[in-house]
Amino acid sequence: MRANLRHLRAFLAVFDTGSITRASAMCHVSQPAVTQAIRKLERQAEAELFQRTSHGLFATPAGTVLALRVRTAFRLLDPALAELAPRLRITATAAQLTALIAVTETENFTLAARRLGLAQPTVHRAITDLEQEIGRSLFERTAHGMIATRAAELLTRAAQLAFAELDQGEADLGELLGREVGRIVVGAMPLSRSLILPRAIARFRQQRPTLPIQALDGPYADLITGLRRGEVDFLIGAMRDPAPIGDIVQQALFDDELVVVCGRHHPLLTQPSVQLAQLAAYPWVVAVEGTPTRQQFNQLFAPGSSTRPISLIETGSMVLMRELLQISDHLGFISGLQIESDIKLGAVARLPLRLGDTSRSIGLTVRAGWTPTRAQDEFLQALRATVADLGP
Known part of the structure; x- marks a missing residue:
């Protein structure tokens, strides 16, 4: 208002x-x-x-x-x-x-x-x-x-x-008076866009068929800036450890495992076993520096060692990764849940490789002190129910 x-x-x-x-x-x-x-x-x-x-x-x-x-x-x-x-x-x-x-x-x-x-x-x-x-x-x-x-x-x-809070007040008043006011703005990181968010939106639409929803993607820094300005209601995706700034709150939803994937005809798929040292000889498609996925990738290979890959393509695009894997011997390092549908369809394959602990926490990020409207709270409930349906 x-x-x-x-x-x-x-x-x-x-x-x-x-x-x-x-x-x-x-x-x-x-x-x-x-x-x-x-x-x-x-x-x-x-x-x-x-x-x-x-x-x-x-x-x-x-x-x-x-x-x-x-x-x-x-x-x-x-x-x-x-x-x-x-x-x-x-x-x-x-x-x-x-x-x-x-x-x-x-x-x-x-x-x-x-x-x-x-x-x-x-x-x-x-x-x-x-x-x-x-x-x-x-x-x-x-x-x-x-x-x-x-x-x-x-x-x-x-x-x-302050203006964002007044807009929330307008939505609260509309709710009280039986009018649908406002919209939901979600900062959607890669995993949420491919797996969680579509299901959560479909569930939410059963309750709120017309309330506008805007799903924003982009670099994490831009999404956090939008959140802190009040332009984004909440983020869904990989949590940062530690949190990048003190005026946000992270709420864990589940843990996700990172895996190594390749094209269906990759030479490593014909070998009875694959060792981590063998992977350095191949080019990789990886997340950009500063992301939780990239941090996990860097930890797999000791800095300065001869087993560290020397050919890297950095991207946040799963589409680019998938296409490169299909036409070349590149390897990819990505969320197992995010790439799961492509693996089931046979577009890419998961390497049978033990990596140790490559889990990371997926969750919500909100502003400290943020109070959701009723519609926003219903969306978060739909999101949590979606995560529960997906199982461990």
Whole structure:
């Protein structure tokens, strides 16, 4: 709910005090201004947020749901505002913060304006007003564009998370009023895309046939950035050990084994037994550095030893790996579950080789303190039920 921030502060004050009079004193605005703010929010929510009685104002279920999200949003936003200027908590607007996010991400006023559907001077004025209140520049003007300062980056991230929380509140209100609002955004790592996610979505669709779902793929670093900005609800895939940063939480779902695979006519398949040392003579298709799969691959071969493969192709594409294995003597190192269907179809074969412990944990990654909407919680339940169906 991208409502006026001052209106939301007034709403929260009424929720906490049960009084227009006390709320107006807390917010340093007139009583009619508080009354008008509540009415505007109710029109936007299409629901009454308070019951008016002779003893005061009491929150309705819709008001209680909204208050929880608004309080969390300001808990995320206000420390960043206070860090920059004492009055910014009162003066900063949603429009200014939206412009800040757009300029930070595009590094250009014109591109930011185009993204927001506004005139370039409007975006420029919003940033200028913020900078005047803070008393310093939020961007460094360089030949490569408008580069956000550290202060601007911190405020941008706080605003992104606050707005994400308000969007969650809008979804909660819709749920309460019998409307389907919002969407689910999943950061899908390779194993989840090929095995878990399709089954979980199909199960979830039995309950929610129309709620939009967006499955994003890409490098882990990009998915984590999206998660921490509030653009992604959760990630599904190989967990990192240790977690890359302290503001995320990883929840294990199951363990997955990594295996060596090859084409159906690979020379090693004709041998009665295969030793690890023999594998170094062949070219490999492996995951990129920094991934759990690559870490496991590196551990198989002692650094600097003569048994370490010297020909590597790094990729996150299972399709590329499969095609290379089918037309050459390349070997692949990949999740056994991820490649299982290709093995059953005869597209590739698994080498009969004992590798020792090559297990890794597959799980969920969420923001610390994240509270899912009802629809998001139902999706996670469908996901866990899918994992249970797959067995050990």
